[in-house]
Amino acid sequence: MQLKLDLQFFAGEKTEKATPKKRLDERKKGKVAKSQDINTAVLLLFCFIGLFVFGGYILKHMTGFYQKSFTEFIHWNVTEVSVQQVFTSATIEAAKMLAPIMLIAIVAGVASNLMQIGFLFTAEPLKFDLKKIDPIQGAKRIFSIRALVELLKSLFKIVFIGTITFTVIWIFKDDMLMTAFTNAENALGFFGRVTGIMGIAAIIALLFLSVFDYSYQRYDFEKNMKMSKQDIKDEYKNVEGDPLIKSKIKEKQRQMATRRMMSEVPNADVVITNPTHYAVAIKYDETKASAPYILAKGTDKTALKIKEIAKANHVITVENIPLARGLHSAAEIGDVIPEEFFKAVAEVLAYVYRLEKKV
Template sequence: MAEEQDQERTEQATQKRREDFRKKGQVAQSKEVHTALLLTSALLLWYFYLPFFWPRLQFLVADIWRRAGEIDVTGDSVYDLALALLQQVGMLLAPLLLMVLVVGALGSIMQIGFLLTTKPLEPDLSKLNPIQGAKKFFSKRSAVEVVKSLAKVGLVGFVAFKTVHASFAESVLLVDAPLGETVRFLGRIAGLVLFKSCGVLVVLALFDYLFVRWEMEQRMKMTKQEIKEEFKETEGDPHLKARVRSIQQEMARKRMMAEVPKADVVVTNPTHLSVALKYDRETMLAPQVVAKGADHLAMKIREIAREHKVVMVENVPVARALYQLEVGQTIPEEMFTAVAEILAYVYSVKKKSF
């Protein structure tokens, strides 16, 4: 384990590691994107909603003042007034609240897609460790967050200052202006400050999102040992798989050798090939390859054939062609003539032996 910890994380994350991070809720999600998206949506909604909101608010305030002198101050009357006021204010603010919910969900889906996991909510006793908690305050990530917060405050503050400063000369003229004119001026300046600040936050959100994705890629990187361990978990230990494959091949070889004594003929290439054929007119449409081998295995097939008096025929081109077939496969039609001649020879030899 110590060796694994000393290794550098130089390998790109595998698909399984990415899925594991995602299941744990560890995804590349920027808070600045939520802030910028929420502020932008709020400003746009407010811009189009204000012509409807402002007259309704004026009517509500005027109605309260008009009815204030007519209401008897009792528990029931105060309760009814508060309930009616809450309903009216709730209806006015409902579009804003709905917008916050929709934009909040949309901001997450835009960054990480649809993700529903309870893993981050599971209790983790390590989070109660005061030493580990203190380390987070002095970590590199905390320093980065502080720098980003200071940069955001500084840029937004600078934009707000420049906007207000540019209108300072105009504001001096409002000393003798009517109250309505002053309110409209302040509203216009506030709107400019908000829209410019919104633009700054959008740019910051873009850079922050790219940084968060890069940071997550760095966190998900793996060591070579982790790659090997994951491969063992998903694909199995390669040494064990090789051992199993070797055992399976040995069992298949033994089954194949058991079929050699039942063969009608073994066609050989004098150098290194042996192919055993079997043909049963009642059960087979054509001869089948029941065993084949090269080099040492070819010699073993010949040895078993001699022990059980299976006829061997040397035919280089036929042996090479038959060796290309799989064990249990019926010979192709183009080889019928050549194999038929060999089998005819075999049957004649067997008749002479009897």
């Protein structure tokens, strides 16, 4: 009894790698190994590049809008129509300024996901599931080991990125103090450069951390995807079918094929036997084939049945041990006999035709 329980325990232990079918099923549900840190790092990198490339374009539209505001809009009377026109104009200008960055952000988001998991579209995660609003299940997720790991990761990222940005500020602290003695344009230019340096440093740090995060996500995904030996057996049964049912289906198919084969025996010209273990029924019809072909064949009980049907339908039976064995192993039902048997079969058929003429 104890041994049986131990075997059941080990059979249920998840020690096996996930099968391709399970991976495909989980992928359809949207469950894949993915690091959000890679998405964040790539998104920030592309957006910073976009700001450097389109910075002049954005500045031009921004200053143009300010100029129009303080030279044209400022003289308008405050009415419902004028306020609406100002807000409409501001919205259009903001859309023009942000459009390149938004487009770059969309491309970056798609690219980072394609880089990790390839193309995947599924609505499965959007389906309503009562388990998602189950407070007990929610509490389990909140206080799980994975949630604790994610919390520690987030705290580490905050400290790591904060340390890097503070270091950049500390390096340029003297220059920052000196901006009090420069004009506004130079001060803004300096803070823009420092912000750019902090951004690039933070992006590099995030890319560095994302490598480790992706490795962890892959490890955790593979761990959760593991299957027990019983799971693999159950999956095989679902895919291939229950072995018992499958064997019964095959047996039924064999019986149907045998019945079809037996129904062709009365049409044979001759049945060649060995005489007890093999039987091969042959037909020669030049309108269907250029050479004699096999209508039926079998061994033991099937051979005996073929001979019985042949006898009942007055089909001549010829005993030829080597020819019967050779034809049985060399050709399948419906096949033309191989060339090396032409002469022997022709002699048998000639003999049969002579007997039929005598009759």
